[in-house]
Structures are given as C-alpha cells and as structure tokens.
Amino acid sequence: MSSKLHIVLAAGGTGGHMMPAEAVSDVLTGHDHDVLLITDSRGDAIRNAMVDANRHVLKASSHMGGGLAAKVGSLYSVIKSTLQVRALFNKRRPAVVVGFGGYPSLPVVLAARSLGVPYVLHEQNAVLGRVNRLMAENARVLALSLEHSQRVPKAAYTEVTGNPVRHLISxxxxxxxxxxxxxxxxxxxxxxxxxxxxxxxxxxxxxxxxxxxxxxxxxxxxxxxxxxxxxxxxxxxxxxxxxxxxxxxxxxxxxxxxxxxxxxxxxxxxxxxxxxxxxxxxxxxxxxxxxxxxxxxxxxxxxxxxxxxxxxxxxxxxxxxxxxxxxxxxxxxxxxxxxxxxxxIACLDAAERLAAIIESVALEEAEA
Missing domain, CATH: 3.40.50.2000 (Glycogen Phosphorylase B;)
Structure with missing residues (x-):
C-alpha cells in the first residue's frame, strides 16, 4: 500500500500487550505509515518496548476490579479516557485503530467506534480477554494468535495471524x-x-x-x-x-x-x-x-x-x-x-500478517 496512513495502536499494562504492538509498529513504520501508541502509565513505564514510539498516555486510572466503589471509579475512568481519546481523534482522525487488549484499548476502541473509525483487535492469549470479548463483534477483524482460541463471540470475524514477536527475536x-x-x-x-x-x-x-x-x-x-x-x-x-x-x-x-x-x-x-x-x-x-x-x-x-x-x-x-x-x-x-x-508451532511472520490486515482495512475504508 503506497499512501501514508495514520494508525493508532492501543496497548499497555503488561509487556504481553506491548511487545506485539511494537512488532507490528516496526512493520507499519517500515511501510512509511505514521504510528501513534496510546497506552496507560503502566505501559509507559515498560522500559524495553516501543521506547521510541510517538505516544499518548491516558491519565485516567487503569483499576478495573474491587468492590462497588472501585467499579464506579473504573466506569468513570473509562468514560473520561474515551472522551479524551475522542478529542484526540477529532484533531487527527486515524485510518485504523488497533487494540491489543487490556485496559488502554477499551476507551480507544470505544472512541473509534463512536466516531465511525474502523478498528482491528488482536488477541495474544489462548482465551479471549475481557475487553476483546466486549468489542469483538464490531471489529473489522479479530486477529487470533491461536486457531482454537476460547471465548470468541460467534458473530466476530476472525483471522489467525499468530502472535507477533519483535524483529530481534525473529x-x-x-x-x-x-x-x-x-x-x-x-x-x-x-x-x-x-x-x-x-x-x-x-x-x-x-x-x-x-x-x-x-x-x-x-x-x-x-x-x-x-x-x-x-x-x-x-x-x-x-x-x-x-x-x-x-x-x-x-x-x-x-x-x-x-x-x-x-x-x-x-x-x-x-x-x-x-x-x-x-x-x-x-x-x-x-x-x-x-x-x-x-x-x-x-x-x-x-x-x-x-x-x-x-x-x-x-x-x-x-x-x-x-x-x-x-x-x-x-x-x-x-x-x-x-x-x-x-x-x-512458531509463527514468525505474524507481525507482517497483522500489518497486512490493518492496511487492507484502511484500503477498504478509503474505497467505501
């Protein structure tokens, strides 16, 4: 794909979300696309992943558990972050948003869906995470690391890409x-x-x-x-x-x-x-x-x-x-x-597969 795209990746919380995001980011920037990482404070603190990436750090809390007070606080946090991301997208609309699961991807994907921005999800684990389960049915593609992943909504459109590993590892x-x-x-x-x-x-x-x-x-x-x-x-x-x-x-x-x-x-x-x-x-x-x-x-x-x-x-x-x-x-x-x-069982070209899906979604959106 020759035209330069603005692509947003949402990842954070753990290295398990950040590492595949970094691998895909490397491929996309190698194709001359502009990539923005949206993460939280925990993702921002991980020292060995996406260290040179353009990033926006969500200020709201990432706490998602606990009792009633914590749940109310989490809901407020998600709403606050979603509005924050919507404002960001209104300034510069992404061609595609890619969510890698975990807390930071929820407000980012919610903002994308509310503005009609296409989004792709990637699941790293053998069991679909809670955020990906919640958002999968409206994703253009739910990319799976494993063919027989558990708890995948029946209405979700899936493709198996594998779990991207960093270029050094491959x-x-x-x-x-x-x-x-x-x-x-x-x-x-x-x-x-x-x-x-x-x-x-x-x-x-x-x-x-x-x-x-x-x-x-x-x-x-x-x-x-x-x-x-x-x-x-x-x-x-x-x-x-x-x-x-x-x-x-x-x-x-x-x-x-x-x-x-x-x-x-x-x-x-x-x-x-x-x-x-x-x-x-x-x-x-x-x-x-x-x-x-x-x-x-x-x-x-x-x-x-x-x-x-x-x-x-x-x-x-x-x-x-x-x-x-x-x-x-x-x-x-x-x-x-x-x-x-x-x-x-390794899938060494997973980053390239996922990047190709992202580019394809952007092309379909541009031609619609």
Missing part, C-alpha cells in the same frame, strides 16, 4: 539449539514476566541446590527476580555453589534465550511466542490469578505440542521441580525434541 530464530550433552555447562534461564515472579525465586534456587553434585556443578543460571528478592536469590545460589546472574531487569532477553538450553517461566502470551520462535524448551508455571486462567491455556497449547512442561503453582515445589530437572537434564533428547516441537 532474526535469531534460525540459530540452532545447543543440546546440553556430556559434561559441559547446562544453561538455565528463569524469567517471570516484566517484574519477575516471587514463586520462581522461592522454589528454583532450593530445587537446584538439591540436585546431585554432578548436575549442580554444571549449571549456570540467569534469573530475573523482583527487586526485593534479588539479594536473597543471589545468596541462595552462592551457598549452593551455582554459577549465577541475578537481576531484576535484563535489556536483551533475546540474547539470553539464544544462549540458554532450558527456560523456567510464567506462560504469558509474549513469553510463549518468543520461546516458540527461538525453539527453547520450557517448564511453565502459569500465574494462578491470571484472568480466565489464560496462562494455563497458553501453557497447555505448548505442552500438547510437545514444546514444554506445565507445573501448576500448587504443584510447583522444590521436590517436584528437582525431580523434573533431573529427568530432563539426564536425557538431553527430551530437550532436543521439545526444541523441535517449539519451532514447529
């Missing part, structure tokens, strides 16, 4: 997986989402400490922990004699994935998409309080494909993790097969 996807054979290092990566995960910091160091010496001495671990947990996790690894790097934030997760041989992680949508693209086997611990238990659904897709293993929080203990690690690390063929299975 560039690294062809590099071969290194199986930990023999007596060499075993490189593990622990990541818990954009802010780490307490349960991983509680369980993983103790499980590694209980491994037999011949395995434990070979392990080199990189661990993302919450700020308040970093020092105690470092101390636990040091006491066990395990080579370790522990930080609350890593700039280049792609490089860490490239180097590691097994990942222990949550199962947010962007995490599993990047694992699939890179072909990295994983032990996944779904966040138990995730809305609609979507992390379990995400992890289940990976496990059924043979790319990883699911351990629910209630079963994720020092003993069960130690047993699982001994099994995997003494039979490298299991890791190799899981790596192959991960690559088999």
């Amino acid at each position: 560039k690294l996807s062809n590099i071969a997986y290194s199986v930990p054979f023999g007596f060499g290092d075993i490189r593990l990566l622990v990541i818990g989402g954009s802010q780490g995960a307490r349960i991983l910091s509680d369980v993983v160091p103790a499980a590694l400490a209980s491994l037999p010496e011949d395995l434990r001495s070979r392990i080199e671990i990189t661990h993302q922990a919450r700020d308040e947990d970093v020092e105690r996790v470092k101390a636990a690894y040091a006491a066990s004699g395990i080579a370790h790097t522990v930080q609350s934030y890593f700039d280049d997760v792609g490089a860490l994935l490239l180097r590691c041989q097994l990942v222990i992680c949550r199962s947010g949508a962007s995490t599993v998409a990047e694992l699939s693209a890179m072909g990295r086997p994983a032990i996944m611990v779904p966040l138990a309080i995730a809305a609609d238990d979507h992390q379990s659904a995400n992890a289940g897709v990976i496990e059924r494909a043979g790319g990883g293993w699911v351990m629910q929080e209630e079963n994720f203990t020092q003993e069960t993790l130690s047993e699982k690690l001994q099994l995997l690390l003494t039979d490298p063929s299991m890791l190799r097969d899981a790596s192959d299975a991960m690559r088999g």
Whole structure:
C-alpha cells in the first residue's frame, strides 16, 4: 500500500500487550505509515518496548476490579479516557485503530467506534480477554494468535495471524539449539514476566541446590527476580555453589534465550511466542490469578505440542521441580525434541500478517 496512513495502536499494562504492538509498529513504520501508541502509565513505564514510539498516555486510572466503589471509579475512568481519546481523534482522525487488549484499548476502541473509525483487535492469549470479548463483534477483524482460541463471540470475524514477536527475536530464530550433552555447562534461564515472579525465586534456587553434585556443578543460571528478592536469590545460589546472574531487569532477553538450553517461566502470551520462535524448551508455571486462567491455556497449547512442561503453582515445589530437572537434564533428547516441537508451532511472520490486515482495512475504508 503506497499512501501514508495514520494508525493508532492501543496497548499497555503488561509487556504481553506491548511487545506485539511494537512488532507490528516496526512493520507499519517500515511501510512509511505514521504510528501513534496510546497506552496507560503502566505501559509507559515498560522500559524495553516501543521506547521510541510517538505516544499518548491516558491519565485516567487503569483499576478495573474491587468492590462497588472501585467499579464506579473504573466506569468513570473509562468514560473520561474515551472522551479524551475522542478529542484526540477529532484533531487527527486515524485510518485504523488497533487494540491489543487490556485496559488502554477499551476507551480507544470505544472512541473509534463512536466516531465511525474502523478498528482491528488482536488477541495474544489462548482465551479471549475481557475487553476483546466486549468489542469483538464490531471489529473489522479479530486477529487470533491461536486457531482454537476460547471465548470468541460467534458473530466476530476472525483471522489467525499468530502472535507477533519483535524483529530481534525473529532474526535469531534460525540459530540452532545447543543440546546440553556430556559434561559441559547446562544453561538455565528463569524469567517471570516484566517484574519477575516471587514463586520462581522461592522454589528454583532450593530445587537446584538439591540436585546431585554432578548436575549442580554444571549449571549456570540467569534469573530475573523482583527487586526485593534479588539479594536473597543471589545468596541462595552462592551457598549452593551455582554459577549465577541475578537481576531484576535484563535489556536483551533475546540474547539470553539464544544462549540458554532450558527456560523456567510464567506462560504469558509474549513469553510463549518468543520461546516458540527461538525453539527453547520450557517448564511453565502459569500465574494462578491470571484472568480466565489464560496462562494455563497458553501453557497447555505448548505442552500438547510437545514444546514444554506445565507445573501448576500448587504443584510447583522444590521436590517436584528437582525431580523434573533431573529427568530432563539426564536425557538431553527430551530437550532436543521439545526444541523441535517449539519451532514447529512458531509463527514468525505474524507481525507482517497483522500489518497486512490493518492496511487492507484502511484500503477498504478509503474505497467505501
């Protein structure tokens, strides 16, 4: 498509919404379109996604739960933000609005619908999120990451695009997986989402400490922990004699994935998409309080494909993790097969597919 478009992307709250938005933004700006990100304060604070994008930060609260007072406050927040976005669109009307789910996309999509601006939605998870469920029937296209996504309204028009991953990740996807054979290092990566995960910091160091010496001495671990947990996790690894790097934030997760041989992680949508693209086997611990238990659904897709293993929080203990690690690390063929299975379900051109849909919607609108 040759004409320059003004396209608005609505994403925020978590890296799971921001990462695919960044991937699509890169494609669209590469096609010489003008892209504006509308996000909230949490999305604006994520340090490694869309850092150079033109953005508008919603000032209203993103709290969506709680009792009656909180619900009234949330309704007021949505109305206030929707009016704010309508004023923005009246100054410069977008060709298309793209919602990536989560709080920031709701007022943006509501504003688009009220002004007759076409909108596209993208769902990253195996279970459709609440905002996307609410707005799906009037979307020009509901783009799905997975073919058999749950809770999709029957009247919604859907296309399967996959979940866009950042350009750096897709560039690294062809590099071969290194199986930990023999007596060499075993490189593990622990990541818990954009802010780490307490349960991983509680369980993983103790499980590694209980491994037999011949395995434990070979392990080199990189661990993302919450700020308040970093020092105690470092101390636990040091006491066990395990080579370790522990930080609350890593700039280049792609490089860490490239180097590691097994990942222990949550199962947010962007995490599993990047694992699939890179072909990295994983032990996944779904966040138990995730809305609609979507992390379990995400992890289940990976496990059924043979790319990883699911351990629910209630079963994720020092003993069960130690047993699982001994099994995997003494039979490298299991890791190799899981790596192959991960690559088999990757969708490396998802960003291009979604960008093509966005451009097509804009063209149809212009010709209507």
